[in-house]
Amino acid sequence: MELRSVICGVGSHLPERVLTNAELSRKVDTSDEWIVARTGIRQRHIAADGELTSDLAIQAAVKALASAKCAAADIDLIVLATATPDLTFPASAARVQAALGVTKGAAFDVQAVCSGFIFALATADNFLARGQATRALVIGAETFSRLLDWGDRSTCVLFGDGAGAIVLEGQTQAEAGARGVLSTFIRTDGKLHDLLYVDGGPSQTQSVGKLRMVGNAVFRHAVEHISGAMLEACARAGIDISEVDWFVPHQANQRILDGVARKLGIDPEKVISTVALHGNTSAASVPLALDVAIRDGRAKQGDLVLMEALGGGLTWGAALVRL
Ligand code: UT7
Numbered sequence: 325m326e327l328r329s330v331i332c333g334v335g336s337h338l339p340e341r342v343l344t345n346a347e348l349s350r351k352v353d354t355s356d357e358w359i360v361a362r363t364g365i366r367q368r369h370i371a372a373d374g375e376l377t378s379d380l381a382i383q384a385a386v387k388a389l390a391s392a393k394c395a396a397a398d399i400d401l402i403v404l405a406t407a408t409p410d411l412t413f414p415a416s417a418a419r420v421q422a423a424l425g426v427t428k429g430a431a432f433d434v435q436a437v438c439s440g441f442i443f444a445l446a447t448a449d450n451f452l453a454r455g456q457a458t459r460a461l462v463i464g465a466e467t468f469s470r471l472l473d474w475g476d477r478s479t480c481v482l483f484g485d486g487a488g489a490i491v492l493e494g495q496t497q498a499e500a501g502a503r504g505v506l507s508t509f510i511r512t513d514g515k516l517h518d519l520l521y522v523d524g525g526p527s528q529t530q531s532v533g534k535l536r537m538v539g540n541a542v543f544r545h546a547v548e549h550i551s552g553a554m555l556e557a558c559a560r561a562g563i564d565i566s567e568v569d570w571f572v573p574h575q576a577n578q579r580i581l582d583g584v585a586r587k588l589g590i591d592p593e594k595v596i597s598t599v600a601l602h603g604n605t606s607a608a609s610v611p612l613a614l615d616v617a618i619r620d621g622r623a624k625q626g627d628l629v630l631m632e633a634l635g636g637g638l639t640w641g642a643a644l645v646r647l
Contacts, residue, residue: 335489337487365599
């Protein structure tokens with residue numbers, strides 16, 4: 325029996341503390357004008373001391389479960405996308421599982437940095453489509469503020485903390501109708517691993533390290549690979565990109581969102597942008613933006629949504645979903 329994964333709930337969570345560009349420009353040699361003109365970012369949220377990636381993930385998951393009217397007992401898979409786990413191991417997903425009171429199935433982390441949510445969604449979709457799980461929590465959660473070199477103005481102004489989650493349910497074609505994940509596409513090009521990385525880790529340095537990025541080189545790859553992934557995801561589902569109702573991109577830089585829209589002839593009104601208020605929250609940015617678009621009434625059940633992301637690895641991907 326063919327099964328399809330349907331999104332039946334979405335939730336998100338941001339830490340309380342907001343860090344504005346003005347505040348940042350008092351700490352590092354930058355300005356609100358530069359940050360807004362080059363990135364579109366106006367503020368970002370920063371986790372409090374002791375507030376962990378798993379804490380953000382749990383809050384987002386609780387809201388996603390409530391919106392799906394689903395109990396923790398009904399979940400039998402948790403896939404958490406994060407590059408900022410609480411600890412080197414076990415997976416932060418294990419703590420999330422215990423805190424939610426989920427007792428069935430597996431819980432594990434997926435690490436594809438800013439593309440993490442797309443990779444996690446593709447992973448969970450495969451489990452559900454094969455009937456190896458029935459209801460999954462797919463979460464993107466990050467505390468990138470912990471990885472930043474606050475003396476490096478070229479990176480510290482870009483990132484923020486947050487989490488987003490969806491409940492994904494395996495349904496028969498008859499139950500799902502036209503809804504569900506129609507296609508996913510994920511790619512890695514490891515030759516480009518040194519364009520965006522953290523210079524620490526248990527094996528190489530026995531330390532956590534700081535984020536390093538060759539920003540303009542990543543930028544050049546972003547528009548090309550993201551556009552390609554979006555077209556590929558549409559082609560795999562037999563959908564023309566003009567049929568898509570909402571584009572939910574990874575929120576790295578407004579100029580990337582605009583560049584992709586221009587290249588593919590997309591109406592900018594259809595592109596959900598949260599970059600001004602959230603900054604780049606890595607794996608959390610796509611589900612955070614999806615939640616915003618659903619909560620403010622733009623994205624509705626039955627709408628075609630195309631999500632995409634690119635991040636360290638380099639990794640990139642896209643997922644086409646009918647809500
Ligand atoms: O989410 C994962 C994927 N990541 C991305 O997609 C990020 C992709 N990259 C970007 O978004 C952009 O490359 C950045 C926003 C990171 C940088 O923008 P850019 O237009 O590529 O600037 P740049 O790195 O070429 O730097 C231009 C100038 C430099 O000064 P000089 O050498 O021209 O004098 C930088 O030193 O801007 C300077 N600069 C800054 N000035 C003020 C860099 N950061 C800052 C800053 N404030 N925060």
